[in-house]
Amino acid sequence: xxxxxxxxxxxxxxxxxxxxxxxxxxxxxxxxxxxxxxxxxxxxxxxxxxxxxxxxxxxxxxxxxxxxxxxxxxxxxxxxxxxxxxxxxxxxxxxxxxxxxxxxxxxxxxxxxxxxxxxxxxxxxxxxxxxxxxxxxxxxxxxxxxxxxxxxxxxxxxxxxxxxxxxxxxxxxxxxxxxxxxxxxxxxxxxxxxxxxxxxxxxxxxxxxxxxxxxxxxxxxxxxxxxxxxxxxxxxxxxxxxxxxxxxxxx
Amino acid sequence: xxxxxxxxxxxxxxxxxxxxxxxxxxxxxxxxxxxxxxxxxxxxxxxxxxxxxxxxxxxxxxxxxxxxxxxxxxxxxxxxxxxxxxxxxxxxxxxxxxxxxxxxxxxxxxxxxxxxxxxxxxxxxxxxxxxxxxxxxxxxxxxxxxxxxxxxxxxxxxxxxxxxxxxxxxxxxxxxxxxxxxxxxxxxxxxxxxxxxxxxxxxxxxxxxxxxxxxxxxxxxxxxxxxxxxxxxxxxxxxxxxxxxxxxxxxxxxxxxxxxxxxxxxxxxxxxxxxxxxxxxxxxxxxxxxxxxxxxxxxxxxxxxxxxxxxxxxxxxxxxxxxxxxxxxxxxxxxxxxxxxxxxxxxxxxxxxxxxxxxxxxxxxxxxxxxxxxxxxxxxxxxxxxxxxxxxxxxxxxxxxxxxxxxxxxxxxxxxxxxxxxxxxxxxxxxxxxxxxxxxxxxxxxxxxxxxxxxxxxxxxxxxxxxxxxxxxxxxxxxxxxxxxxxxxxxxxxxxxxxxxxxxxxxxxxxxxxxxxxxxxxxxxxxxxxxxxxxxxxxxxxxxxxxxxxxxxxxxxxxxxxxxxxxxxxxxxxxxxxxxxxxxxxxxxxxxxxxxxxxxxxxxxxxxxxxxxxxxxxxxxxxxxxxxxxxxx
Numbered sequence: 001x002x003x004x005x006x007x008x009x010x011x012x013x014x015x016x017x018x019x020x021x022x023x024x025x026x027x028x029x030x031x032x033x034x035x036x037x038x039x040x041x042x043x044x045x046x047x048x049x050x051x052x053x054x055x056x057x058x059x060x061x062x063x064x065x066x067x068x069x070x071x072x073x074x075x076x077x078x079x080x081x082x083x084x085x086x087x088x089x090x091x092x093x094x095x096x097x098x099x100x101x102x103x104x105x106x107x108x109x110x111x112x113x114x115x116x117x118x119x120x121x122x123x124x125x126x127x128x129x130x131x132x133x134x135x136x137x138x139x140x141x142x143x144x145x146x147x148x149x150x151x152x153x154x155x156x157x158x159x160x161x162x163x164x165x166x167x168x169x170x171x172x173x174x175x176x177x178x179x180x181x182x183x184x185x186x187x188x189x190x191x192x193x194x195x196x197x198x199x200x201x202x203x204x205x206x207x208x209x210x211x212x213x214x215x216x217x218x219x220x221x222x223x224x225x226x227x228x229x230x231x232x233x234x235x236x237x238x239x240x241x242x243x244x245x246x247x248x249x250x251x
Numbered sequence: 252x253x254x255x256x257x258x259x260x261x262x263x264x265x266x267x268x269x270x271x272x273x274x275x276x277x278x279x280x281x282x283x284x285x286x287x288x289x290x291x292x293x294x295x296x297x298x299x300x301x302x303x304x305x306x307x308x309x310x311x312x313x314x315x316x317x318x319x320x321x322x323x324x325x326x327x328x329x330x331x332x333x334x335x336x337x338x339x340x341x342x343x344x345x346x347x348x349x350x351x352x353x354x355x356x357x358x359x360x361x362x363x364x365x366x367x368x369x370x371x372x373x374x375x376x377x378x379x380x381x382x383x384x385x386x387x388x389x390x391x392x393x394x395x396x397x398x399x400x401x402x403x404x405x406x407x408x409x410x411x412x413x414x415x416x417x418x419x420x421x422x423x424x425x426x427x428x429x430x431x432x433x434x435x436x437x438x439x440x441x442x443x444x445x446x447x448x449x450x451x452x453x454x455x456x457x458x459x460x461x462x463x464x465x466x467x468x469x470x471x472x473x474x475x476x477x478x479x480x481x482x483x484x485x486x487x488x489x490x491x492x493x494x495x496x497x498x499x500x501x502x503x504x505x506x507x508x509x510x511x512x513x514x515x516x517x518x519x520x521x522x523x524x525x526x527x528x529x530x531x532x533x534x535x536x537x538x539x540x541x542x543x544x545x546x547x548x549x550x551x552x553x554x555x556x557x558x559x560x561x562x563x564x565x566x567x568x569x570x571x572x573x574x575x576x577x578x579x580x581x582x583x584x585x586x587x588x589x590x591x592x593x594x595x596x597x598x599x600x601x602x603x604x605x606x607x608x609x610x611x612x613x614x615x616x617x618x619x620x621x622x623x624x625x626x627x628x629x630x631x632x633x634x635x636x637x638x639x640x641x642x643x644x645x646x647x648x649x650x651x652x653x654x655x656x657x658x659x660x661x662x663x664x665x666x667x668x669x670x671x672x673x674x675x676x677x678x679x680x681x682x683x684x685x686x687x688x689x690x691x692x693x694x695x696x697x698x699x700x701x702x703x704x705x706x707x708x709x710x711x712x713x714x715x716x717x718x719x720x721x722x723x724x725x726x727x728x729x730x731x732x733x734x735x736x737x738x739x740x741x742x743x744x745x746x747x748x749x750x751x752x753x754x755x756x757x758x759x760x761x762x763x764x765x766x767x768x769x770x771x772x773x774x775x776x777x778x779x780x781x782x783x784x785x786x787x788x789x790x791x792x793x794x795x796x797x798x799x800x801x802x803x804x805x806x807x808x809x810x811x812x813x814x815x816x817x818x819x820x821x822x823x824x825x826x827x828x829x830x831x832x833x834x835x836x837x838x839x840x841x842x843x844x845x846x847x848x849x850x851x852x853x854x855x856x857x858x859x860x861x862x863x864x865x866x867x868x869x870x871x872x873x874x875x876x877x878x879x880x881x882x883x884x
Contacts, residue, residue: 212352
C-alpha cells in the first residue's frame, strides 16, 4: 500500500488513495535491510534510498524495462532487462546494460512475436540468478524509472521469490502513472461519451508523442528503458519543477 | 552483455557527419551518447557557457543566435551545434534556444575529439570555419574529376620543337623524324631593331606558322614540289592558339570549332608547346561536345532544332560525369554561341550578304560563359557607322528576326526584357553604342543601370567582333576609377539577397519567414555574378567569366584575405546544385527551371548551401561598404 503524494490519483495496481504522509523509502529500506536474509539483497537495502524531500534534479535514477514471457507475474518470467542510468539533465548510455535471460517458464510464441527474442537466444542466455548481484549493484541507491510499474515491480519481486525465497521492494517513478494523473483524473462522463471523446492513450509511444519525442520501435528492453527515461525528462520539464521533492513523483 | 543502442545507431547513420563513419565506430559512439530533453523556449546553451559536448538534434528545432542577438541559424532533426566551442576555447560563441520541444543527443568531448582526429571526412564536415567546409567540398569534387578540370599545361609534356622560317621542307621533315613529332612550330627571328612589338627584347622570336605531317603530304609531296621548298611556303599561318592556363576541354572545343588538329600553347605570348588532338583524345573527355560540330553541319533551322535533345543529353551527361560548373557553363555557352553563328550563316545565305558590316553580340550569361540549359536569348547588333536606317535596317531586322526565331525554336526563349537585336534600340551603329555606354557610365542612376547592367557582360559572336572588344575597352577605361558609377552598380548588386538557409522542408529567410522553394539563379548565382562584376570593373579586369574575374580580383588584392577564394567556392557550389537539379528535371522528363524545393536537397547540399549563402551575404555587406558613394577606393 503506497501513498503517491498530494496528486491523490488512483493508480492502476497500487490500489491506494487518499492524502497522507510522504512515502518514505529511506525508512522502508532500513526496515527491509534489518529483516532480509539473502546477502546480496540485504546489501541492496543497506545502500539506502534518497530522502523523500530530495529535489528531483538531485536524484540518481535508473530507467528499467523488462520483456517477459507473458503478463502474469505469478506464472511468467523475465526474458530481458534493459537499464539506462539517468538524472534530470542527462541520460547516460555509457552505463547502460542489456541482458537476455533464460526464463524458468517456456517462451510462448505470442511473446516471441512481441519482443523478437527467440528460443535459441534464451537457450544460450544465463538465469537471472547469475546476474542478480550485478543487477542489484546497479540498482543500489537509485530510484527506478519505469513505464507501467505493474510489470517491473511485480515481475522482479516474483522472480526473486522464485529464486532466493525473498521478494524485493524498490522505489519507482512510473511515467505511465504520471500521465494517468493528467489524463485519468475521472472516468469519462456522459458528455464525453455523447461527443465520442476517446480516452487519451497513456501508452508509452502515445505519451512520448505528446511531448514531441521521436518514435522509437517498441519492445526492445533497452530502447524502452531509454524511451521511459526521455519521457520522464519531458514530463518533469513540462509539469514539475526541478526542485519538486522526489516524493511527489515516486511510489 | 554489450548494450546495443539500435535507435541511436540508426539515427546517427542517417545524418552527417556520422554517416561517414563505419558501423563499428557508430556502435561505439552510440554507447557514449548522452541525452537531454529541452522544452520549447528553454535555453540550451548560453553565451560563454562551457561546452563539453557536440549537440545533435534528435527531434524538435533549435535556434542559434549571434552574440548581438541576430538569428544565425535554425536547425531541425539531424542538425548539430556546439562544434565551434568544442574546437576552440570551449566557451559557447553561439547561444542556442529550443524553438520546439527538442531532444538532444550529446556526443561527449572525448568521443568527439577522437572522431575528429581519426576520421578525415568527419573532421571535414564539422570543420571550424564554415567556409573551410565549403572549400573542402569543392576541392574534393575537383580531385575526383581531375581530367576534366585540368589546365592545358598538363598536356604539354615536352618543349615545342621549333624551326626558323629560313629552313627548308626537307630540314623540317628530318627534324620531325628525329624528334618523333607530328608537327613543328616555325618561328620568325626578327633582327629588325625598333620593331614596335619587340621594343623591349628585339631578339624575341615571333610565331610564324605551324607545319604538320599532313602539310608535308598535301602541300609538298602531292604537288611534286622540291624538298628545298622553304617551310614558309607550305606551313599553316594565322594560327589558332590556346593559353597554357586554359582548360583542356577548351582546347578541345577550339579544335572542333576551327577544325584543326594541332594547337600551339602560349605562355606570356611565347610558344611553350603544341598539343595535338591525339593528346586530348587520350584524356578521353566529353564526346558529347561533338554536338558543336553537328550544329555547324546543320543546313536548316529544322535540323538545328533537331539537335536540342542532343544538347540536353550532353548537359546531363556532363553533370553525371561530375564536370564542374565552369566547364558546363563554358560548354553550354559554346553551344549557344555556335547556334547563333550557324543561324547567322544560314540567315546570310537566305537574305544575301549584309549591306554594311555588323557585329552580333552575346550578352549576360552567354558572354560570361556561364550559360546553363535554361537560358534567355540576350543579344544585340552593332552596325557599321555608315549604316543608313532607311536603306539598310530592313535587312538587319529580317536577319535579327531570323536568328531570334531560330534560337527560340532551339530552346532559347525570347528575352522578356526585349534585349534582343530585333528591338531597334539594340540594333544601332557603333557610335550610338558608344554613346549608350558613355551615358550609362557618366550619368548613372540605379534605375538606368538596372536595365542596362546586362550590357556590361558582352561578347562579339559574329562579324566585326573587334567592335565588341572596342566597347569592352571603353567600359574598362571609363568605369575603373568612376566611384559614382561603381556605387550605382554596387547598389543594384545588393537588390537580390540570399536566404539564410533551410529549416525542415522550407527555405528560411533572414526575417525568420519560411518559403516553399528557392530560385537558385535569382537568389544565388545572379547576385554573385553581379557583385563579382562590380569588383572586376573596379580593378579593371578584362575577363568576363566570373571565375576568371575572381582571379583578377584576388590578384588585385582588394578583398579581405581569403574572401575571393570563398566567393569562388560559393559560386561553384551554388552553380553545381543549380546544374544538378536542372539535370534531374531533364532526366525526370520535366522542364528544367531554376527553382529548388528544399525537400529535394540532401543534408550535405543544405549544409554547404547555407555556408555559400552566408559567404554571399557577407560579400554583399562588404560590397556596400566598399563602394559607398564618395568613398575613395
